Amino acid sequence: MILVTGATGSVGRHVVDGLLKEGQMIRALTRNPAGAQLPAAVEVVAGDLSRPSELPLDGVRAVYLMAMGEHPHETAQVLADAGVTTVVLLSTSEVRDDTEHQPGAIAARHAVFENALERSGLLWTFLRPNEFAGNALQWAPQIQAGDVVRAPYGDAWSAPIHERDVAAVAVRALLDERLHGAKLLLTGPETMTHRDQLHHIATVLGRQLRFEEIPAAAVREKMAAYAPAEIVDALLNSLAEAVGEPATVTTTVYDVTGRRPFTFHEWAAEHEGSFR
Ligand SMILES: NC(=O)c1ccc[n+]([C@@H]2O[C@H](COP(=O)([O-])OP(=O)(O)OC[C@H]3O[C@@H](n4cnc5c(N)ncnc54)[C@H](OP(=O)(O)O)[C@@H]3O)[C@@H](O)[C@H]2O)c1
Numbered sequence: 001m002i003l004v005t006g007a008t009g010s011v012g013r014h015v016v017d018g019l020l021k022e023g024q025m026i027r028a029l030t031r032n033p034a035g036a037q038l039p040a041a042v043e044v045v046a047g048d049l050s051r052p053s054e055l056p057l058d059g060v061r062a063v064y065l066m067a068m069g070e071h072p073h074e075t076a077q078v079l080a081d082a083g084v085t086t087v088v089l090l091s092t093s094e095v096r097d098d099t100e101h102q103p104g105a106i107a108a109r110h111a112v113f114e115n116a117l118e119r120s121g122l123l124w125t126f127l128r129p130n131e132f133a134g135n136a137l138q139w140a141p142q143i144q145a146g147d148v149v150r151a152p153y154g155d156a157w158s159a160p161i162h163e164r165d166v167a168a169v170a171v172r173a174l175l176d177e178r179l180h181g182a183k184l185l186l187t188g189p190e191t192m193t194h195r196d197q198l199h200h201i202a203t204v205l206g207r208q209l210r211f212e213e214i215p216a217a218a219v220r221e222k223m224a225a226y227a228p229a230e231i232v233d234a235l236l237n238s239l240a241e242a243v244g245e246p247a248t249v250t251t252t253v254y255d256v257t258g259r260r261p262f263t264f265h266e267w268a269a270e271h272e273g274s275f276r
């Protein structure tokens with residue numbers, strides 16, 4: 001049995017689909033089973049990573065883990081005590097191995113989970129994806145309403161990755177012991193700016209869309225309604241640092257799965273309906 005946390009999330013849904021294709025038994029964790037909308041073959045169980053001692057771990061050998069909840073060390077201990085052997089953590093490319101001081105709150109949160117797993121005696125794999133292609137969905141309301149996207153840092157570079165590619169690597173890591181102990185930097189196949197991303201969406205839609213740069217301060221307050229201030233600052237700082245800095249592209253998705261990662265253009269074509 002594999003426990004999939006974040007099963008309702010942007011990567012987790014693809015992890016569920018990928019494991020089902022591999023014939024695996026899945027228990028999906030969600031805080032809201034009634035709204036989970038997961039395939040019938042999945043055992044959907046209520047649970048919250050904020051309360052690790054209550055996690056439904058009976059018969060679970062492997063866990064796809066989100067860095068959620070405030071108790072990383074207790075979470076790792078509970079998993080080890082319950083007889084779980086393997087954990088695949090959804091971390092982030094923001095985590096640095098060369099310093100004790102992580103560059104911001106997002107990197108720090110994920111680094112604490114990584115450290116807890118490293119000390120736990122569990123077999124682990126860390127997935128460190130670059131920006132998700134799906135972040136571009138934040139522009140959907142503006143694109144539905146008009147031809148201008150107003151956002152900060154249009155010249156920030158990333159190597160956007162399709163969530164299905166992150167999930168495909170997660171599935172391999174859950175099933176293949178050769179990936180134990182690996183810290184996998186995951187990217188899409190190309191580096192581009194946010195302006196370039198918008199251009200791909202425009203091409204798919206057959207429209208002229210324009211990126212209009214606005215100051216970070218103009219979005220900080222709005223974002224603070226959805227996320228803690230230190231996370232908002234970390235997000236905006238990492239965008240600021242990515243201006244003029246093409247992102248490193250890795251071949252990890254291909255190396256692990258044997259197929260090339262999806263391009264941002266392919267992601268945009270698949271999600272065309274969300275922008276119409
Ligand atoms: N977005 C990016 O560009 C990016 C890049 C690299 C890494 N990441 C990392 O990827 C992860 C997912 O990010 P996302 O924004 O795409 O979110 P998401 O996966 O779309 O949604 C969050 C998921 O986490 C679950 N969750 C949240 N709090 C939980 C809790 N206390 N206990 C159990 N489950 C909980 C939710 O489940 P329920 O609501 O069903 O309970 C939901 O399935 C984050 O750790 C993020 O830092 C994101």
